[in-house]
Amino acid sequence: MGRAKTPRPEGSIGSDFLQLDVREAPPGGLADWLAGQLRAAVADGRLPVGGRLPASRVLAAELRVSRGVVTEAYQRLIDDGHAAGRGRAGTVVVAAPVVAPDPVRVTPPSEVITPLPGVEVFDAVRATPARIDLTPGVPDLTAFPRAAWLRAERAVLDELEPAHFGYGDPRGAPAMRLAVSHWLARSRGIRVDPGEIIVVAGVAQALTLVGEVLRQHGLTEIAVEDPSSLGARQHLHHCDLATPPVPVDEDGLRVSELRAPAVLLTPAHQFPMGVVLGGERRRELMRWVAEGGIVVEDDYDAEHRYDRAPVPAVRSMVPEVLYTGSVSKLLAPALRVGWLLAPPRFFDDLVAAKRFADLGNPVLAQLVLARLMETGELERQLRVVRGRHRRRRDAMIRAVSSSLPSAVVHGAAAGLHLTITFSSDVDDIALAAAALAEGVKVQPLSWHRQVPGPPGLVLGYAARTGTEIAEGVAVLGRLVR
Missing domain, CATH: 1.10.10.10 (Winged helix-like DNA-binding domain superfamily/Winged helix DNA-binding domain)
Known part of the structure; x- marks a missing residue:
C-alpha cells in the first residue's frame, strides 16, 4: 500500500x-x-x-x-x-455488474388508443412496439438519398466560409430561402421573393408560430376542416386558439359555412379525407379573403399524386395566404426543415416569434438541402419515391378490397395514406386498440373529428412493404368480422 x-x-x-x-x-x-x-x-x-x-x-x-x-x-x-x-x-x-432492471410498465393498447386523446398521444403511439406500423404521415424512410446527401454535404463543407458556423439569420440561410423560392415556383406555381420566406422546423413549428402571432393580433379562434388533423389542432390549442369545425365534403371545405376570422386548410390533399378543394370553393375562398378572412394553407402531401393532374396551391392565386410546407413527407421528418410564407402584416411578428423560439434552424442542414433543391436531386428523389409509393398504395387498395370489402376508400389518388370508413356499427377506437394489441398500428378516424361522423381508420402505406400491408389489413379484416 x-x-x-x-x-x-x-x-x-x-x-x-x-x-x-x-x-x-x-x-x-x-x-x-x-x-x-x-x-x-x-x-x-x-x-x-x-x-x-x-x-x-x-x-x-x-x-x-x-x-x-x-x-x-x-x-x-x-x-x-x-x-x-x-x-x-x-x-x-469489459464488464459491468449485473443489476436487475427496474420493471417497465407496458401501457395497454386500450390506454394508448382512447376516445379523448391527450397531447401526449402521438408520443405514446410511437413508443408502443408493433409488428406493422400503418399510421399515416411517414414516407418510405429507407429511400432517403444518403449518397446524394453525403455528396451535397461534402460539397457544402468544401465551400463553407468560417462565418457560416456562427449564428445565422432567424429567417433562414439566404441560400436556403433562394432555393425554396425556386422550388415553389417550379413545383407549386408560387412566385415569392426569398426575402418573404421564413425557414422553420417543419409545419408543426409553423403552426405554432402562426398561432402565437394570430393571438397577438387579437384572434381567439381559427376554423379547421372537419375532419382535420388532431395534431394540427393540438398545436393551435397550445396557442389558446379555439378551432371551430367546418364540414368537408367531396369538394373540400364548405366555405359558405365559415364564421371564424381565420381558417386552416389542406386544399391540395385534405387530411384525412384526401379530397381536393374544388374550383368554385377556391373562388368562394378568394372572395372571403378579399373581405378580410385569413387563410393558413398547409400544403399537405402536395407532391405525392398518382392518378390526377397537379393541383395549384391556393397561395399561387392569393398572395395574402399564410402558406407552409416541408420536406418531411418527401425526405424525412427527422430533418425538421420547412418553410413559411406570410403577408407583410404578419411577417415581422413571425420573424420575431421564430427568433425567440430558437434563433433559427441549423444552417448546415439548410445549405445541404438547398444544394439538393438547386441541383435537381430533390426532383429525382420525388420521382423515385412516387413510383414506390404508388405501388404500395395499389397494394393497400387490393388488401382493403380483399379483407375489408364493406369499407369505403377515400383519398386514393394522392398522398401517403388512405382513409376507410365503415357503417355506423363499427367502433373505430375499439378496433384501433384491438389492432394495436395484435401488433398493427392504425389511427381511428374519430381522433380527427370534432363533429360525429362515420367511423373509420386512417392507414399509412408509404413506409411499409406490400407484404406487410396485406398482413396488417388482414388483421383488421379479421377483427371487423
Whole structure:
C-alpha cells in the first residue's frame, strides 16, 4: 500500500474525468478510493462497456497524484474482471455488474388508443412496439438519398466560409430561402421573393408560430376542416386558439359555412379525407379573403399524386395566404426543415416569434438541402419515391378490397395514406386498440373529428412493404368480422 500513500498536493482540485476530486479520498487510501470510484462508474453506466479509461499518466497529472496510484487502481479493476489492458489501445472496460432492471410498465393498447386523446398521444403511439406500423404521415424512410446527401454535404463543407458556423439569420440561410423560392415556383406555381420566406422546423413549428402571432393580433379562434388533423389542432390549442369545425365534403371545405376570422386548410390533399378543394370553393375562398378572412394553407402531401393532374396551391392565386410546407413527407421528418410564407402584416411578428423560439434552424442542414433543391436531386428523389409509393398504395387498395370489402376508400389518388370508413356499427377506437394489441398500428378516424361522423381508420402505406400491408389489413379484416 506504499504507493497509495502518496501525499496529495496542496490545493488539488480533481479531474474533469468523472468529476473526481481527490480531496474526498481518506488519508493514505488514494488507490482504494480511486478504484472504488471507477467501479461505481462502471456499475451505473457512466463508464460503459467498451469505454477506454484515460492514460494513467494523463489521469495522474489531472488528479495531481503519482502515476503509481492510477496504475494500481487500474490493476484492481483488471484483477476483478471489470477492465482489461489492451496494449496501445489502453485500459478498456469489459464488464459491468449485473443489476436487475427496474420493471417497465407496458401501457395497454386500450390506454394508448382512447376516445379523448391527450397531447401526449402521438408520443405514446410511437413508443408502443408493433409488428406493422400503418399510421399515416411517414414516407418510405429507407429511400432517403444518403449518397446524394453525403455528396451535397461534402460539397457544402468544401465551400463553407468560417462565418457560416456562427449564428445565422432567424429567417433562414439566404441560400436556403433562394432555393425554396425556386422550388415553389417550379413545383407549386408560387412566385415569392426569398426575402418573404421564413425557414422553420417543419409545419408543426409553423403552426405554432402562426398561432402565437394570430393571438397577438387579437384572434381567439381559427376554423379547421372537419375532419382535420388532431395534431394540427393540438398545436393551435397550445396557442389558446379555439378551432371551430367546418364540414368537408367531396369538394373540400364548405366555405359558405365559415364564421371564424381565420381558417386552416389542406386544399391540395385534405387530411384525412384526401379530397381536393374544388374550383368554385377556391373562388368562394378568394372572395372571403378579399373581405378580410385569413387563410393558413398547409400544403399537405402536395407532391405525392398518382392518378390526377397537379393541383395549384391556393397561395399561387392569393398572395395574402399564410402558406407552409416541408420536406418531411418527401425526405424525412427527422430533418425538421420547412418553410413559411406570410403577408407583410404578419411577417415581422413571425420573424420575431421564430427568433425567440430558437434563433433559427441549423444552417448546415439548410445549405445541404438547398444544394439538393438547386441541383435537381430533390426532383429525382420525388420521382423515385412516387413510383414506390404508388405501388404500395395499389397494394393497400387490393388488401382493403380483399379483407375489408364493406369499407369505403377515400383519398386514393394522392398522398401517403388512405382513409376507410365503415357503417355506423363499427367502433373505430375499439378496433384501433384491438389492432394495436395484435401488433398493427392504425389511427381511428374519430381522433380527427370534432363533429360525429362515420367511423373509420386512417392507414399509412408509404413506409411499409406490400407484404406487410396485406398482413396488417388482414388483421383488421379479421377483427371487423
